[in-house]
Amino acid sequence: MQLADFLKLFHPVIAVIFVFPFIGTVVNFAWQTRQRRLQNLAGGKSKIPPVVGTEHKRLGEWLTGAVVGVTLLGLAYPIGKNIINKQLVNKEPFQVIFILLMFAASIASLVLLYRAKPWRWRAAFATLTGAALVIIGCQDGVYRLTNQWYWSHYYIGITASLLMIFSVAIIQDIYQDKSNRWRTIHVILNCIALLLFIGQGLTGTRDLLEIPLSWQESYVYQCDFANKTCSTPNPQTPK
Ligand code: HEM
Ligand code: HEM
16 A cells, blocks of 8 residues: 555544544543433432533543544645645645645634633634634545535534534533523534534545545546446457
């Protein structure tokens, strides 16, 4: 396998080894947090330890970092490949610098979001992180599958990342709001996020199946993807 093919696998490997196990742990703590709260509300004394809520929040913060990170990795490969193939460093240096700045901006705004306390700053840094991801996603080379957006790995992945960023932005509101409105919003949105993560598993493995290895590219990309046909080699003339 060539180096380019190894680099292509980096994103799926990180997703499978780190992100998906994380999702399982975070959801397990989420379930226990809810059960504990409901059991206490019902008057009984729950046997679930109080630490489950804090652990869910702590690992949830890690999960957000992991999802944004894996999204940036998924975007970096096709964008980087496009820059190299079209020699954009020489032809459009400012565009390349802009893309690098956007990667740096997304990471910096996420770090600042973790530290921000007043809601205005949380809203500002969450918006900046999300906007940077969307701007990076709009660059050439990214396989967006816009005409079939409902099963596009790109749209589902960006939406899941935005939901994770939103979860971090509203942590304080979940704790402070006595009416539990923010808690309910959080649960509904993150149940949707859970479905989107399942979608990422499905569409990601499908995309892996569709992307050829480097040495196969020149043959496979001659095929007509719309009509699902490939030209057959000339039949051997019998001697
Ligand atoms: C797949 C992702 C997630 C799911 C399904 C999920 C679901 C839940 C559920 C069911 C609860 C308990 C609600 C209740 O008490 O009724 C909860 C609480 C909470 N979640 Fe999440 N969540 C997810 C990710 C996150 C992330 C990424 C963060 C942010 C870092 C986060 C922060 C919180 C906080 C702060 C609470 C309150 C904990 C407490 O009461 O001590 N969650 N979540
Ligand atoms: C939390 C989970 C995941 C997120 C948020 C995520 C996000 C992304 C994003 C935003 C892209 C760039 C857009 C695109 O080219 O489609 C991408 C690319 C890709 N992802 Fe994922 N992904 C996740 C999991 C997976 C998994 C589990 C696999 C496969 C097992 C996978 C395989 C791929 C492949 C093959 C590409 C295309 C790379 C290329 O264009 O060369 N992803 N992912």
